[in-house]
Amino acid sequence: MYPKELKYTKTHEWAREDDGFITVGITSFAAEELSDIVYVGLPSEGGKVEKGSSFATLESVKAVSDVYSPVSGKIHEVNHGLQDHPELLNKDPYGEGWIISVIPVEKGELNDFMNAEEYEKFVEEEKGK
């Protein structure tokens, strides 16, 4: 149900490592929970992100929510297309709905996060709460 090649956080972000860059977005579960996302607040390229700190904000149905970075590092690229098309976060969260890519300070940081199977279990537990 969740893409196997990605890693997942308890705050419902996904992360993927390609050639030293880490791409981050929100999971399909988060997107469904939020429902229609109408605004996205994005950081600037070249800025810093800190592991566990908010790097973007989303608004859906009058509620503003934070998106947290799984790693510390420098922001390499920002998906500016989301500003005009925030619906991409709902429609294609693992593809065109990616949010930022980061050059991480340390390598191997994603090893601590859940794989798809573990995340699926985690979501089921969350739903049961």
Next chain:
Amino acid sequence: MLRKRRENEPHALLFSQLNEVKAAREWRLIPFGAYSPSLNMAIDEAIFRLMAENKLPATLRLYTWNPPALSIGYFQNTESPLITEYLKKGYPLVRRPTGGLAVLHKDEMSYSMVGTFARDGFPVSKQEAYKKAHESVRKALSDLGFEVNLYQEEKLWYKGDLCSSSWIAYDIILGGKGKIGGSAQRTNGEVLLQHGCISLPEEVNRDCLREKVVENFEKIFQIKLKQQELTDVELSLSKKLVKEKYEKWDWNYKGGRFLFLGRD
């Protein structure tokens, strides 16, 4: 002798257990006050931030605005003609940490509630929080003889940049007048800040309404509200947020869409 025997009876034990449950579901009630637009937003954010760090008890605050002011949503664009019109009339503007649309805080009562999801009787979801808080206000107004309902349509009805002209499920509707109450939210996934505003019907007694709102929050959330002042830490963070954020042109006029300020 009779009392002693009763204490040993099963129902007496149950009663004492119930008291423990009640104690666990105690929220703070911050005393009512009228504050500046920037301080009102700073206090709500300070409670929210410190709740996230320290797991404080859930908190309800009833307040109003002095001077009357226009608050706008986190992402709202200040270049809207409607917002410009209010600014020309001389209303100060403050951007909220929460979403939603512009609200004129005049002849109104505001509230904020902050808590950790599913803890101490705090709702498990944003939707439940919205519905229960509005039901508490609806019941308070109804107890005072007003004909009020909660909007029942699931679909958003949107007609402009003002909160009062955009209706969503559970908004507060006064018979013959339209929407008089709505709320907006901010969450970090664990803690929720929800604040909202009720435009007061002219004939309402404000003190009575506040009492009724407190009474109905207690009934509907099944909690006990205990009056407590803001802590020194909350007050000093509020003052800092006034200076560094809510009195700043960049925050108020540019805001979340154009300017991401990190963990604001």
